[in-house]
Amino acid sequence: MTAGLASLVLLLGAFVASPVASASTPIKAAALTASSTMSGVRQVKTIGYSRQHRAIVAYELGNPAAPTKDLVLGSMHGFYEEAGEQVVAGIKGLAIPNDLDLWVISTINPDGDVLGQHANAANVDLNRNWPNLWQYNAGNPGSALDNHASGPYALSEPETQAMYNFLRWLKPARVVSMHQPLDGVDTTDGGGLAQGRAFRDALAANLGLPEVPFTCFGGCHGSMTGWLTNYTSSVAITVEFNWSPSSSYLTGQAARGIVAALGVGVKPWAPPAPKPRLLVIGGVNRPTGVWSTGITVTGWSADPAHVGWSNTVTLWVGGHQVTVTANGPSAAVDRIRHLLGGHSFSVRIPAKAGRYAVCVAAHAAHGSTSIARFLGACQSVTVPQRPAMHGHVDIGSGVKGGIRVAGWVVDPLHLLYGEYAQIKVNGHPVATVRTTVNRPDVNRLFKTSGTHGFDVLVKEPPGRYTLTVTALATATASQSAVLNTRVVTVPN
Structure with missing residues (x-):
């Protein structure tokens, strides 16, 4: 659950504030002595x-x-959620029950406070940057209030990294995360757990707030309380104040009410039961080999433990290794496999002509405990040779005055083009001739048109010569x- 995305309801005009609770609201706890x-x-x-080193x-x-450790977080969304920071200031001045080790943090977004904005x-x-159902969201960077950008990947920000490491060290039994302005105590995440209901009810009663499910329009991606609920045994509940609660309420009733609620039905932190490790899933299409581009491998992969995260795949081709992120469009796979985000990959590997084995392994998403695996068996693929020029020497013989050379040349990649034939005598180039002779027989054979024939006389004195004729690939990817090659005699 996150108050960040849910606050968009307010910003669109769908919020109706409820009155601030009166200071006379009873506090559910025994009198503190x-x-x-x-x-x-x-x-x-x-x-x-922080990013700006605050x-x-x-x-x-x-x-x-004390065996019970709890945490109260004032703010993670900068300047307009300063109500929670005032509550923390009030708690720091209270007498804390002797059976409670309570930690408080005013804000994990000091830059947002200074810059006057929701984000860091x-x-x-920061409440879209946690490794629980993380999903990329470009957000609205130009808005101070309505920007819910996820960051490039989960825990990309120094602020969330710091809080993540602190929570793993502290292992709090309960966490209260304060936000504005949705006015309620959340009934999802920790508030929806059986072991969190008494705590939730006490928070609502002590703060004079309604119990409300904050569902982020159907799914909260990358929230802190979502991560705590799904990956630890902490009971983490979001408290949302309205736009303008009074300072006396925040530092008085709210501060006392949260501390009192922390003592209701509390149990010390216990290690979460280990979750079964899942195998990474995916598929690889038949690799293709093309002489001009090499080998292309396409497919998809996902980590079933984190359906909105992107993972990586490693390909081995002919002794070379390439690792890429499977984050391309994958609407069809997402629909069938109930995934979120992009999970396809397409890799083009330069390769010379030959036969290759292509093997693909899929890895767990960053921070996941899922198990990597090969995506099926290794597949073979052949990269063909570049196509060779076609042609034939119909006449290559000595005549009085020289050597007559006639024939035709066709470029398989450019059937309509005129081509060239190179003539060598005794290994030395003596002429390069353009095909300017019409050859209807050649055009019928290749179903083309144009002039593909040549007929030239290479002047040589009488004697014996070695004649070589080559079809030239001059401006094409074909191979010459x-x-x-033949021996000819020029008569006297």
């Missing part, structure tokens, strides 16, 4: 830095020795071809 609480910051930890800081409150300094929505 001095003997059961601890006040003050126990530890300050810089967990990373520190991202976590504060430890309560009892560091790279124009990436020797048509005839």
